[in-house]
Amino acid sequence: AHRRTFTAAEYVEGIVKGDTSILSQAVTLVESSRYEHQAIAQEVIEKCLPHACDSVRVGITGVPGAGKSTSIDAFGLHVLKRGGKLAVLAIDPSSERSKGSILGDKTRMEKLAIHPNAFIRPSPSAGSLGGVARKTRETIVLCEAAGYNNIFVETVGVGQSETAVHSMVDFFLLIQLAGTGDELQGIKRGIMEMADGIVINKADGSNIEKAKLAQAQFRNALHLFPPTPSGWTPQVLTYSGYYEIGIAEVWEMIDNYVAFVKKNGYFDYKRQEQAKYWMFETINEQLRDHFYRNPQIEKMLEEKQARVLNNEQSSFMAAKDVLDYYFNHIK
Ligand code: GDP
Structure with a gap:
């Protein structure tokens, strides 16, 4: 069916009223790579900013099967019992979606999917991690203007995407499983270092003892880490x-964290740092796009690459030539 398009002001009005259909359509604009969609999306985001509700943003990560x-279904129902609304967003930059389940897919969260106060949105479709993450970051702004005071950002625990999620949430939750033997094996130290909380799932039935053991191991491992910047x-x-x-x-635990960092000022400090981070990320991304998507540059890069590979020119000189051309001839 043909959908009529809205003006930026109409989008904002619908979003602020909490109209989920308009919110969904606005998120689709945010995710679109078309120039005219981006122009209106940016205006909507800008106009939504002053309407942001007081929110708590929680990043949730864990390997597939964790x-x-x-858990998001259970955590989500728990927070919704206290009132308010919940948006579940996702970051999944992998290009081969079919390999795993789609993050943020409604069928994976049966109870939340039918809850009137939950908004579930799958990850923006595959692209560069930076691009996917920025779109999710922008979607948070729209959700908060629509009154979603609980934001979950889900990511699959495989490395790089955690850093992106960490840069947009207040609390970073790492879901782990008690396995066989050395629980700490295979977990990137960097991911553990980002976590404000580590939770060991499936502590039920015959698995309880193993989970307790894993808990002790994680606690010991965390003791060896440097103090966190939040003091938590x-x-x-x-x-x-x-x-x-x-x-x-x-x-x-998450409530305690939020109370703790609101009191010591870290909550606001971190959000400001994140706002700065996203400004520079966006600049970097757009500069890269503008450069690499230019047809003249593309052609020149191919030629230069061949020359470098044939030892006709040094890498540095080739780079300098391309950049000089870019700065002097391309608008
Ligand atoms: P995801 O890939 O991280 O989203 O993991 P899922 O939520 O799809 O869970 C993977 C599998 O573990 C499913 O078969 C779940 O039923 C099972 N599972 C999830 N949580 C628990 C739990 O608390 N206890 C037990 N025993 N199984 C669980």
């Missing part, structure tokens, strides 16, 4: 997303 969707000591808890055991305790 129980992210099951990351906690390690066990829970079961599926059987809904320990959900309230996980959320109590």
Whole structure:
């Protein structure tokens, strides 16, 4: 069916009223790479900013199978019981979607999917990690203007995307499983270092003892880490997303964190740092795009590459030539 398009002011009005259909359409504009869509999307974002509600943004990560969707369903219902609204967004830059489940897919969160106060949106479609993450960051602005005071950003725990999520959330939650033997194996130290809380899922039935053991190991490992910039000591808890055991305790930890960093000023400080980060990220991304998508530059890069590979020119001279051309001849 043909949808009529709205003006930026109409989008903003609909969003601020909490109209989820208009919100969805605005997110689609944010995600579009078409120039005319981007122009209006940027205007909508700008106009939504003053309407942002007081929110708590939580990043949730874990390897596939860790129980992210099951847990988000349970955590989500828990926060919604207290009132307010919840938006579940995702960052999945992988180009081969078919390989795994789609992050933020409604069918993965059965209870939230039918909750009137939950808004679930899958990851922007594959592109550069920076581009996908920026779109999710912008979608947060729209959701907060629509009154979504709880924001979850889900990502798959494979490395780089965690940094992107970390740069847009207040609390970073790492979901782990108790496995066989050395629990800490295979977890990138960097990811653990970012976590404000580590939660060991599937602590149910015969798995409880293993989960407790893993909890002790993670606690020991965290002791060896340098103090966090927030002054908060990351906690390690066990829970079961599926059987809904320990959900309230996980959320109590997040509440405690928020109270702690609001009191010591770190909450606002971090948000300001993130705002700066996204300004520079956007500049970097657009500069890169403008440069690499220019047909003349593309052609020149091909020629230069061949010359470098044939030892006809040094890498540095070739780069300098291309950049000189870009700065002097391209608008
Ligand atoms: P995701 O890939 O991280 O989103 O993981 P899912 O939420 O899809 O869960 C992966 C599998 O683990 C599913 O078969 C779930 O039913 C199961 N699972 C998730 N949470 C729990 C839990 O708390 N306990 C148990 N025993 N199984 C769970």
